[in-house]
Amino acid sequence: MKQKTVLLLLNLGTPDSPSRWQVGRYLGQFLNDPRVIDIPWLARKILVNCIIVPFRAGNSSKLYNAIWDKETGSPLLMNTLALQKKLQAAVGDDITVEMAMRYKNPSMDVVLERIHQQGYHKIIVFPLFPQYASSSTGSALQRFMEIVSQWWVIPEIKMVSQYFDNADFINCIVNRAKQYDLKQYDHIVFSYHGLPERQVDKVYNDGVLCKHHHCEDVLTESNYYCYKAACYQTTKALVEKLGIAQDKYTLSFQSRLNNKWLTPFSDKVIEELAVKGAKNILVFSPAFTADCLETLYEIGIEYQEIFHKHGGQKIQLVESLNSGDDWVETIKKIVLS
Ligand SMILES: C=CC1=C(C)c2cc3[nH]c(cc4nc(cc5[nH]c(cc1n2)c(C)c5CCC(=O)O)C(CCC(=O)O)=C4C)c(C)c3C=C
Numbered sequence: 182m183k184q185k186t187v188l189l190l191l192n193l194g195t196p197d198s199p200s201r202w203q204v205g206r207y208l209g210q211f212l213n214d215p216r217v218i219d220i221p222w223l224a225r226k227i228l229v230n231c232i233i234v235p236f237r238a239g240n241s242s243k244l245y246n247a248i249w250d251k252e253t254g255s256p257l258l259m260n261t262l263a264l265q266k267k268l269q270a271a272v273g274d275d276i277t278v279e280m281a282m283r284y285k286n287p288s289m290d291v292v293l294e295r296i297h298q299q300g301y302h303k304i305i306v307f308p309l310f311p312q313y314a315s316s317s318t319g320s321a322l323q324r325f326m327e328i329v330s331q332w333w334v335i336p337e338i339k340m341v342s343q344y345f346d347n348a349d350f351i352n353c354i355v356n357r358a359k360q361y362d363l364k365q366y367d368h369i370v371f372s373y374h375g376l377p378e379r380q381v382d383k384v385y386n387d388g389v390l391c392k393h394h395h396c397e398d399v400l401t402e403s404n405y406y407c408y409k410a411a412c413y414q415t416t417k418a419l420v421e422k423l424g425i426a427q428d429k430y431t432l433s434f435q436s437r438l439n440n441k442w443l444t445p446f447s448d449k450v451i452e453e454l455a456v457k458g459a460k461n462i463l464v465f466s467p468a469f470t471a472d473c474l475e476t477l478y479e480i481g482i483e484y485q486e487i488f489h490k491h492g493g494q495k496i497q498l499v500e501s502l503n504s505g506d507d508w509v510e511t512i513k514k515i516v517l518s
């Protein structure tokens with residue numbers, strides 16, 4: 182008997198259109214997730230629905246408009262769909278490749294209902310986040326389990342929770358860097374999506390805060406799921422492979438909602454580099470496997486403006502893994518191992 186297997190790619194999600202209304206709906210669904218804004222229910226409802234969404238939706242809509250493709254729409258959706266298509270071709274008929282978004286569309290409810298109807302014997306879940314965070318991987322896997330737990334038949338399930346330490350994943354980023362002559366840049370920045378420090382501390386069961394676990398330097402049994410530790414290890418592997426000297430790079434965190442997020446902040450690092458005289462910098466974004474608002478706009482447009490304003494010339498963004506052949510082969514290898 183042939184086993185029917187489905188590979189489910191999960192990504193964060195994006196608005197259905199860049200209109201203020203749709204961006205507001207997206208932000209409302211996203212930020213009302215208790216794993217994203219982890220405060221008591223009533224406080225979250227007031228903060229998100231009465232403060233963040235009304236004040237943020239208009240501005241975010243402008244940012245989405247700037248990166249929206251007239252034909253293909255959201256870059257995050259377009260890149261994830263292209264990856265699904267190429268993976269399907271790579272794995273052949275034995276495995277069906279599906280893709281769903283944690284927020285908005287294609288929704289996990291609809292895609293998992295289709296998977297349910299098909300009666301697969303095995304589901305392999307692959308979140309497109311290399312470093313575990315409760316707000317990304319944790320949330321997507323929780324929603325997956327909530328839905329599947331309602332089924333009468335629960336098939337065999339394999340869930341991948343992170344892969345920042347996978348050598349093939351690191352090599353894919355190294356491959357993206359090959360088109361740039363690293364020696365031409367005054368400095369290299371590894372910019373990761375930020376997180377509230379409080380959420381990073383919640384990873385530890387021993388009550389000892391992240392700052393006492395030496396997450397900048399070591400990966401241990403206790404900090405394996407610490408997002409900060411995973412970001413530092415990702416950077417360590419990349420600088421070793423790329424031969425980047427200690428004083429030539431900086432790790433930083435972007436997209437903060439307030440000042441209690443992981444530091445150093447990417448925008449401040451970019452500003453300081455320009456003030457110190459850097460003219461050209463190369464920016465990697467290794468927490469994002471697909472180019473999206475946070476890479477194309479925040480790094481490519483907003484940081485470019487900051488850099489220029491303070492005397493710098495050009496910020497070069499290294500493209501994400503998107504649907505590259507090496508990334509397709511890497512996912513295939515990880516999920517089939
Ligand atoms: C690396 C994965 C991600 C983590 C971890 C993450 C945490 C996180 N994000 C916010 C708030 C926002 N993020 C936004 C966009 C966005 N975030 C990720 C990935 C992670 N977020 C991606 C891929 C994107 C881009 C989506 C796209 O459509 O291209 C936004 C929306 C944009 C904006 O208004 O700035 C917000 C808001 C929080 C609060 C959080 C963890 C606590």
Ligand SMILES: [Fe+2]
Pocket residue numbers: 374436
């Ligand atoms: Fe985010």
Ligand SMILES: [Fe+2]
Pocket residue numbers: 381391392394396404407408409410
């Ligand atoms: Fe940590």
